[in-house]
Amino acid sequence: MSRPLLAVSGLTKRYRRGGKSIAAVDDVSFDIEPGETLALAGPSGSGKSTIARLLLRLIESDAGRIEFEGGDFLSLSGAALRARRARLQMVFQDPLAAFNPRATVARVLDDPLRIHGIATRSERPRRIAALLDRVGLSADLAGRAIHEISGGQRQRIAIARAIATKPSLIVLDEAVSALDVSVRRQILQLLLDLQREERIAYLFISHDLGVISAIAHRVVILDAGRVAESGNARAVIGAPQSTIGKALVTAAPKLNRTSTQGAADRQ
Amino acid sequence: MTALLSIRDLTVSYRRDGAEVAALKHVNLDVAAGERLAIIGESGSGKSTLALATAGLLPASSRIDGCLDWFLPSSPSVGAKAPPSEGGVKERQPSEFITRSTHTPLGGRDIGFVFQDPSASLDPVMSVGEQIAEVAHTHLRLTWPQSYAWAKTLLERVRLSDPDAALRAYPHQLSGGQKQRVAIAAAIAAGPKLLIADEATSALDTIVQAEIVALIRQLVAEDGMTLLFVSHDIALATELAERIAVFRHGELVELGPTAQIIAGPRHAYTRALLDAHLGLDAEPMPQPAGASR
Numbered sequence: 001m002s003r004p005l006l007a008v009s010g011l012t013k014r015y016r017r018g019g020k021s022i023a024a025v026d027d028v029s030f031d032i033e034p035g036e037t038l039a040l041a042g043p044s045g046s047g048k049s050t051i052a053r054l055l056l057r058l059i060e061s062d063a064g065r066i067e068f069e070g071g072d073f074l075s076l077s078g079a080a081l082r083a084r085r086a087r088l089q090m091v092f093q094d095p096l097a098a099f100n101p102r103a104t105v106a107r108v109l110d111d112p113l114r115i116h117g118i119a120t121r122s123e124r125p126r127r128i129a130a131l132l133d134r135v136g137l138s139a140d141l142a143g144r145a146i147h148e149i150s151g152g153q154r155q156r157i158a159i160a161r162a163i164a165t166k167p168s169l170i171v172l173d174e175a176v177s178a179l180d181v182s183v184r185r186q187i188l189q190l191l192l193d194l195q196r197e198e199r200i201a202y203l204f205i206s207h208d209l210g211v212i213s214a215i216a217h218r219v220v221i222l223d224a225g226r227v228a229e230s231g232n233a234r235a236v237i238g239a240p241q242s243t244i245g246k247a248l249v250t251a252a253p254k255l256n257r258t259s260t261q262g263a264a265d266r267q
Numbered sequence: 268m269t270a271l272l273s274i275r276d277l278t279v280s281y282r283r284d285g286a287e288v289a290a291l292k293h294v295n296l297d298v299a300a301g302e303r304l305a306i307i308g309e310s311g312s313g314k315s316t317l318a319l320a321t322a323g324l325l326p327a328s329s330r331i332d333g334c335l336d337w338f339l340p341s342s343p344s345v346g347a348k349a350p351p352s353e354g355g356v357k358e359r360q361p362s363e364f365i366t367r368s369t370h371t372p373l374g375g376r377d378i379g380f381v382f383q384d385p386s387a388s389l390d391p392v393m394s395v396g397e398q399i400a401e402v403a404h405t406h407l408r409l410t411w412p413q414s415y416a417w418a419k420t421l422l423e424r425v426r427l428s429d430p431d432a433a434l435r436a437y438p439h440q441l442s443g444g445q446k447q448r449v450a451i452a453a454a455i456a457a458g459p460k461l462l463i464a465d466e467a468t469s470a471l472d473t474i475v476q477a478e479i480v481a482l483i484r485q486l487v488a489e490d491g492m493t494l495l496f497v498s499h500d501i502a503l504a505t506e507l508a509e510r511i512a513v514f515r516h517g518e519l520v521e522l523g524p525t526a527q528i529i530a531g532p533r534h535a536y537t538r539a540l541l542d543a544h545l546g547l548d549a550e551p552m553p554q555p556a557g558a559s560r
């Protein structure tokens with residue numbers, strides 16, 4: 001087994017609420033291998049999104065270690081942190097909220113290329129066209145404003161921006177949850193194609209166990225900030241051991257092919 | 268089948284960038300009294316427009332053609348609708364329904380509406396108790412003390428763990444699921460004939476979603492309400508609805524009993540929606556070679 005791309009150990013984040021200290025993330029440990037998809041699942045408030053923010057160092061942890069690409073990620077600062085951050089990208093649930101809605105597509109993709117010094121000014125239009133092509137969009141879209149394009153196109157732009165800096169890991173925080181089901185499948189396929197071709201690892205945060213079993217290799221199920229169980233995604237979802245794992249599986253909407261009432265009255 | 272609502276040739280257009288855009292096109296649909304009907308579709312299918320049109324909540328700038336014929340009790344007597352003091356289940360007589368009434372339904376009294384985002388539909392600076400009591404006071408003509416007592420009964424019915432505390436709470440003090448329970452309590456406070464839930468569970472996590480769906484099913488059964496369940500999630504719809512109407516680009520493409528829609532969809536789009544559902548037993552999508560499994 002190769003050295004993990006990301007090794008999280010003992011990660012802890014506490015908040016104070018009403019004078020009490022609440023652990024949003026409580027002693028959480030997991031690894032991600034290069035080119036692997038690890039899913040984080042759990043109900044609202046289980047700590048999924050807090051872990052994403054801790055990984056990106058949008059907030060600072062109270063305890064624990066994060067090793068990324070073989071180095072201590074939490075001790076980085078300044079230029080070293082910015083350089084390493086190019087290798088760790090994020091795609092949010094709602095790209096309309098993540099982008100300036102009046103920015104053009106070209107502007108959104110120009111930023112990472114410029115900020116991380118990936119391409120010169122004269123090279124950038126060609127690089128932007130290549131990124132659009134990479135995510136299955138026409139180069140003609142470059143001049144359009146973010147608010148003018150569809151939700152599926154916007155999420156493709158978010159993925160294009162994320163891969164612009166050639167990351168080894170992308171955190172996908174409910175990245176397909178707001179999409180129509182037909183669009184969702186296309187975006188998932190795009191993510192899988194990118195993973196196969198570029199060996200990008202994903203931390204796939206989702207409450208949707210169906211999506212997780214379709215694309216993730218392993219899953220970590222969280223409950224109240226702690227790891228409730230983890231393992232091969234289809235094995236865990238097929239036979240959950242933890243209370244919360246069982247509750248999530250029971251609650252997942254199922255196409256009930258036998259009768260309209262079979263799944264009723266579970267309370 | 269006793270119809271509650273008959274929708275005939277309904278076309279709704281909005282003005283957008285100076286042009287008329289049809290959100291619904293020539294829709295014909297009968298809603299039976301007491302049935303649970305799911306309205307399914309993706310973005311831009313017109314499903315929410317149908318819900319809003321049914322509730323009379325379309326913006327004034329929209330253009331509406333066609334008609335909605337309601338078959339409601341001719342003169343809802345106010346006293347008869349008053350809640351029982353001990354919050355029991357009300358008996359409903361089929362004879363209550365008469366044919367072809369000119370009585371126009373009133374939002375809040377005849378139609379209860381639950382929106383996707385309870386943070387947006389509840390008033391942030393009004394206590395939960397007052398918001399529910401206001402519905403009872405307005406539509407049932409109860410006194411304020413009676414209205415508050417009724418609000419407490421409703422909070423018990425939607426199974427909030429501490430109804431007394433919830434009465435005095437403000438929406439921001441509640442979780443998303445608790446807020447949606449409050450929104451449901453307000454929606455059913457006046458004993459509506461029709462409950463419309465428009466993506467009412469879409470913003471909730473899976474576990475809370477299942478609880479809210481179970482609650483809606485129970486309340487609809489106990490009160491004999493008709494349910495319009497608007498959702499993008501066809502699997503969720505099959506768990507709740509007796510019939511499913513599939514919308515696409517403003518048109519009703521398929522309508523049928525849930526079992527038939529699942530087992531033998533006639534329209535290619537319905538099949539595509541069913542195929543796009545990723546269940547727990549979903550086949551893994553093509554995986555990158557060499558990754559650990």
